[in-house]
Amino acid sequence: MDYFIELFLSGLTRGSIYALIALGYTMVYGIIGLINFAHGEIYMIGAFTSFIVATTLSIYGFPLAAIVVVAGVAAAIWSSAYGYTVEQIAYKPLRHAPRLAPLISAIGMSILLQNYVLLAQTSDFLPFPKLIPEFAFMEPVAHVIGSSDLVILITTAMIMLALTLLIKFTRIGKAMRATAQDRTMALLVGINVDRVISATFILGSALAAIGGLLIASHIGQINFAIGFIAGIKAFTAAVLGGIGSIPGAVLGSLVLGLTESFATGYVSSDYEDVFAFSLLVLILIFKPSGLLGKADTKKV
Amino acid sequence: MMNKRMNKPILNVSGLTIDFGGIRALDHLDFDVQVTEIVALIGPNGAGKTTLFNCLTGIYRPTDGEILLACPKTGQQTRLNGLKPNKITERGMARTFQNIRLFSRMTVLENVMIGRHCRTHSLILGAIFRNRKTREEEQETIHKSYEILEKVGLAGQVNELAGNLSYGAQRRLEIGRALATEPFLLLLDEPAAGMNPQETAVLVALIRQIRDEGHAILLIEHDMKLVMTLSDRVVVMDYGKKIAQGTPDQIRGNRDVIKAYLGEDVG
Numbered sequence: 001m002d003y004f005i006e007l008f009l010s011g012l013t014r015g016s017i018y019a020l021i022a023l024g025y026t027m028v029y030g031i032i033g034l035i036n037f038a039h040g041e042i043y044m045i046g047a048f049t050s051f052i053v054a055t056t057l058s059i060y061g062f063p064l065a066a067i068v069v070v071a072g073v074a075a076a077i078w079s080s081a082y083g084y085t086v087e088q089i090a091y092k093p094l095r096h097a098p099r100l101a102p103l104i105s106a107i108g109m110s111i112l113l114q115n116y117v118l119l120a121q122t123s124d125f126l127p128f129p130k131l132i133p134e135f136a137f138m139e140p141v142a143h144v145i146g147s148s149d150l151v152i153l154i155t156t157a158m159i160m161l162a163l164t165l166l167i168k169f170t171r172i173g174k175a176m177r178a179t180a181q182d183r184t185m186a187l188l189v190g191i192n193v194d195r196v197i198s199a200t201f202i203l204g205s206a207l208a209a210i211g212g213l214l215i216a217s218h219i220g221q222i223n224f225a226i227g228f229i230a231g232i233k234a235f236t237a238a239v240l241g242g243i244g245s246i247p248g249a250v251l252g253s254l255v256l257g258l259t260e261s262f263a264t265g266y267v268s269s270d271y272e273d274v275f276a277f278s279l280l281v282l283i284l285i286f287k288p289s290g291l292l293g294k295a296d297t298k299k300v
Numbered sequence: 301m302m303n304k305r306m307n308k309p310i311l312n313v314s315g316l317t318i319d320f321g322g323i324r325a326l327d328h329l330d331f332d333v334q335v336t337e338i339v340a341l342i343g344p345n346g347a348g349k350t351t352l353f354n355c356l357t358g359i360y361r362p363t364d365g366e367i368l369l370a371c372p373k374t375g376q377q378t379r380l381n382g383l384k385p386n387k388i389t390e391r392g393m394a395r396t397f398q399n400i401r402l403f404s405r406m407t408v409l410e411n412v413m414i415g416r417h418c419r420t421h422s423l424i425l426g427a428i429f430r431n432r433k434t435r436e437e438e439q440e441t442i443h444k445s446y447e448i449l450e451k452v453g454l455a456g457q458v459n460e461l462a463g464n465l466s467y468g469a470q471r472r473l474e475i476g477r478a479l480a481t482e483p484f485l486l487l488l489d490e491p492a493a494g495m496n497p498q499e500t501a502v503l504v505a506l507i508r509q510i511r512d513e514g515h516a517i518l519l520i521e522h523d524m525k526l527v528m529t530l531s532d533r534v535v536v537m538d539y540g541k542k543i544a545q546g547t548p549d550q551i552r553g554n555r556d557v558i559k560a561y562l563g564e565d566v567g
Contacts, residue, residue, distance in 0.1 A: 171420055171438070178403050178414045185401045188357060190389035190418025190481050 006144040007265040008258065013149040013218075015257020016156035019250045020211030021234035022241070023163065024083075024204030026249035029238070030180045031200050033099065034091060037106040039208060040231020041113035042083050046209025047128075047216040047226065048117060050075040054129050068131050068213075075213050076206040082113070083205025084198055092194070110231075117224040124223070131217040152214050159210065160250060163203075167246065172199055180244070236280050242293020251291055255279070309334055310372050310516055311356075311393075311485055316365035318355055325351045327540040328365070333485060335372045338507065338517045340527040342551075343537035344560055349520045350398060352537070353487055357395050358385040369393060372484050372514075390418050394478035395487035398520070400470050404463030408454055408473055411462050412445040415480025445480060452476040452506060468499035472506065479510065486510065488519040492526050504530055528552070536560065 021043050028036045050071040057067045090109045094102040132148040167173035179186040179196045187193050215230070216222045233256065241252025256276055263275035283291065309332035316329040325348050333339050341349050354360040356367060358380065367380040369391055378391050394415075403411050420437050449455045452472040457465065462473060471491060478486055491507070492500045500523070507530060511517055521527050527534060528548040536544040536551060538560040544551060551557055 171417065171441075174406070174410055174414050175417055177406060177410075178417075181403045181405060182401055184359065184385070185397075185403070186414075187385035188359075188389060188395060189415045189477060190386050190394075191414070192386050192418075 002144055003265065007261045009145045009149060009153075011258035011261030012254060013152050013257070014261055015237075015254035016153055017211050017215050017218075017253075018230075018234050018237045018257055019253035020156055020159065020207045020214070021230060022238040022249040022253045023160075023246065024208050025235050025238040026241075026243055026246060027176075027200050027204050030244040030246075031176060032091070032095070032183075032197055034102050035106065035235070035243075036086075036091075036201075036204075037103070037231070038086050038090070038109035038113060039083075039204065040227035040229075040234070041110050041117075042079050042086070042205045042227070043208035043212045043230055043234075044117065044222075044224065044227030045082050045113065046075040046079040046205075046212030047222045048121060048212075048224075049078040049209065050213040051126060051128055051216060051222055054131060058129055064131065064133060067129075071131070072210055072213050075209040079205040079209035079212070080202040083201040083208075086113075087198060087201040092197075110227075114224055114227065121224060125221045126223065128216040128220050128222050130220065131213075148214075148218050152218060155210070155214065159207065163207070163246070166203075172196070176200060233276070236276065239290055240280055240283055242290025245290070245292045245294070248290055248292035255291070308370070308372070308375075310370050311518070312366070312368040312370070313356075314366045314368075316352070316355060316367065317363050318351065318360055319363045325540050326355065326362070326365075329537070329540070329542055331535050331542060331545060333516050333518050335484075336511055336514055336516055337533065338511055338519070338531045340531035340534045341518060341520045341537065342522070342524075342527055342534060343543075347537040347560075348540040349537055350489060351540075353395060353489055353520065356380070356388075356487065357393065358383050358388045369485070372516075386418065389481050389483070392482070392484045393487065394481045394483035394485075396471070396474040396478055396489055396491060398489040398493060400467075400474055402462040402470055402474060402477070404461065406462060407459050408449065408462055408465065409442075409445055409458040411473055411477050412448050412480045413441055415448075415477040416441045416444060419482055448476045448479050451479070451509070453502065468495055468502070471495065471499075471503065475506065475510075479515075483515065485516045485518065488517060488521075490520050490522065492521060492523045500526060 021039065024039045024042070025036060028034055028039070053074045054067050054071040057070060086109050090105040091102050094105055132151045135147045138145070138147045138150065167176060175186070175191045175196045176199070178189070178191060179193050183193055186196070234253070237253035237256045238249045239252070240256060241248030241250065256279070259279050260272045260276050264272045267275070311333040313332065314330045316326055317324065318326045329352065341352065343349055351360065355362045362381055368377050369380050370377045371392060380388055380391070403414060406414070420441055446455065446458070449458060452475055454469060454473055454476065457469070462470065465473060475488070475491070488507070492503055495503060504526060507517060531548060533545065534548055534551045535542060536557050543556045543560055544554045546554070
C-alpha cells in the first residue's frame, strides 16, 4: 500500500510540474490558436537562470530561503522577457499569416534558443544546487513523499489558485478570456489585443520558469536540451486535457504524471513514455477534443 | 440654439471608398451624423451598409476618403482612417453586430465589464498587489456596469451566461456592452432583426432613451416602420453609393429609393 501511495504522490508531483508548463501552451493556444513550440525552451531558460542565480548566491552564503525566492523571481522575469521577445519577433508579424507560418516560426525559435544556450553555456549536464532541504518534520513520511515533492505540490497548487483568480476576476483576466473567445470583438470593445497577447506570453513564461526551477532542483541537473522533452510532455498533457482549456491542462498533466509514475513503478521505467503516449492516443480516439476540451462544431 | 448644435457634426465621412480586388464596395460616400441625432442607413441587401460600418470601426481599411470623428464635449477632431479598432473605440464610437457577437461563455455582468476595459487601467501588477487604485477602479466598474444593465433591462440576470439569454435580451446586452465603452456615437447593425413586435417596442424605447441621454446613433435597419418612426434622418445606399438622404418623409416619396428597392418599372 505504501508503494502505491508513494507512486501516487510522485505522480502528482510530476503532473503538477507538467501543469506549470502545459498552462503556457494552453493559454497561448486559447488566445491566438498557436502551438508555441518554443515554450519548452523558455522553461529551459528559466532553469538556467535560476541555476546561475542560485549558484552565485550560494557562493556568497545567502540563506536557502532567500536563494529560492530570488532565483525564482529572477527566472520568472528573465524567462518572461524571452517569452515576450519571441512573441514580438517571431509571432506578431505573422498574426494574419496562414496558421502554418507561425508554427514553423515557433519551431525555428525553439531550435535557435536551444543552440543559443548550448553555445553560451555548455553541452554538459550541470549540477543544480539542492534548493529544497530535507525537512525534519517530514521524517515520519519520508518513505512515501520527499520534502521537495511536498514543496512542489504546495507551490504549484498555490500558483494555480492564483492563476484561476487572476483569470476569473481581474481586468486583465477578463480581457484574456474575451480575446480568446472573439478577437475582433475584443478589439471593438476597446481591448488592446496585442497587449493582452503579450501579457499571456509573459504569464505563461513566468509559470514555465518556476517549473524550471522546481524540476531542476528536484532532479539535480540541467542541460540545454531539457526543454525539448519537457515541452513535448507538457504539450501532450495540454492536448490530453483539451488544448485551450486551463482546467483541462491541469487535469491532463495530472493524468499524464500519474500514468507515467504507475507505469514506471509497476512495469518498468523503460515503458513510461509508451504508456503516456498510448494514453494520449486512446483519449484522442474516443474524445478528440481532449478530456475537458469543447468539441468544435461548425455551423453548416 | 438647437440649430447651432445641429450644425456640428460629430461624424463626418467624405469621399469614402473601399475596393475589394476589382469590386468597389463603397463609392465616394459622403454623409454626417450630428450630435444627439438618430440616422438610419438603409438600402437593399449588398448595398454596402455593413461594409461601411466595418470601415468606420477600423476592421477594414478604406482605400480612399476621410472619416472624421469630433468629440462633442471638446470639439476635438480625429481622423479615424487607419486607426486600430480599439483606438477608435477609445475615441468614442462603439458598435453592435448584425449576427450577435457576445462573449457567450462569460456572464452578462462580465460582458458589460469587458466594455469598460478601455476606460480602466490596472494591469497584472495591479491585480497581484491590489492597491487602492485598483480596488476603487474595480468598484467603479461594477457600479457603472450595474447602471447600464439596469438601463437595458437585464439587472435581474447579471450572473446568467450571455449565451443562455433570450434573443431579444442578447441584443440588448450587446447594446449595453457597447454603451459601457462610453461612446458618444453608437452604431447599431440591424438591432431589430429577428425580434418579435414586443421586443422591438422595448428596443425602440431603449434607443430613444439612449439618444435622449446625449448619444448620437447611426443604425442599419430593414424594418421600415422602425426606421420611419425612429430616425431623424435617413441615408439610402445602393451599390456602394449614396442615392438619397433626408427626413423619413422625404425618403418615403423619393423615386430613386423606390426604384432601388423595387426595380425600374414602378409607378
